[in-house]
Amino acid sequence: MPLDPRLQPLSATEARVLATLLEKSRTVPDSYPLTLNSLVLGCNQKTSREPVMQLADAEVQQALDSLRGRALVVEIGGARVARWEHNFSRGIGVPDQSAALLGLLMLRGPQTAAELRINAERWHRFADTSSVEAFLQELAERSDEKGGPLVLLLPRAPGAREPRWAQLLCGPVDVQAFAAAAPAPRSGDALEQRVQALEAEVGQLRDLVQRLCEQLG
Structure with a gap:
């Protein structure tokens, strides 16, 4: 039995397109579904992306056509421009x-x-x-x-x-x-290390003050 096309491995571009649609549906619902232009901008963001990609309109459109054939995205016809939304949860199950x-x-x-x-x-x-x-x-x-x-x-x-x-x-x-x-050091780990270092310095100062107080009677 052939593999369900919805479960075939995604290309890196298809994964970025699908995940961007998922993200924008939850973080900017007022702008969703997305136009091709908005989707390309979302795919090529330099923040919250690993790796950062630089996809062209044609690459994103090709990925959309492939994902639509696998029932993972849906094209919403508009009066002026087509928009796209994901069908991820239902498509993957x-x-x-x-x-x-x-x-x-x-x-x-x-x-x-x-x-x-x-x-x-x-x-x-x-x-x-x-x-x-x-x-x-x-x-x-x-x-x-x-x-x-x-x-x-x-x-x-x-x-x-x-x-x-x-x-x-x-x-x-x-x-x-x-x-x-x-993995690269996380900002949270660096902060924790700094807090621990400061706590150690405070502890040393506290010990020093206590010894001085004892010497002074």
Whole structure:
């Protein structure tokens, strides 16, 4: 039996187009569905994108045509210009919470459950990191009858505190490459290190003051 075309691996461009539609449907609903021009601008954003891409109108249109053939996007005819919306949750067969996590993984690359919870704030407000992990685990254990797993928990990279999750919508990932690559320091980690350093300095000053007080009687 041939593979359901909706479950065939996405190209990098298709993933960026689909994830951008997912993002904009939740973060700028007043401007959604998107025109081709707006979608291209969203795909080529320099923030919240990993990697940053520079897609041309023709590339985005080709990806849209492919995704439409797989029932993952829908063209909405307008009086002046066509607009596009995603059909991701229904097309892939996942709840909205899982769709949000998959969209973030397609847009930003592998992330920890804690990072996903923070980054999903404008997409879906998860109660806590445990709820994010529950949805990720469900996606990782997806049965073959439903198309198989959609995410994978990567080995913890050297120097990393938590393992990251990767999406499988674009096909298998190179686990060895991810395991060998240490993630860039997170701003939160740098802040925590600075707080710890300041706390240590305060502790030293407190000890010094206490010794002086004891010497002075």
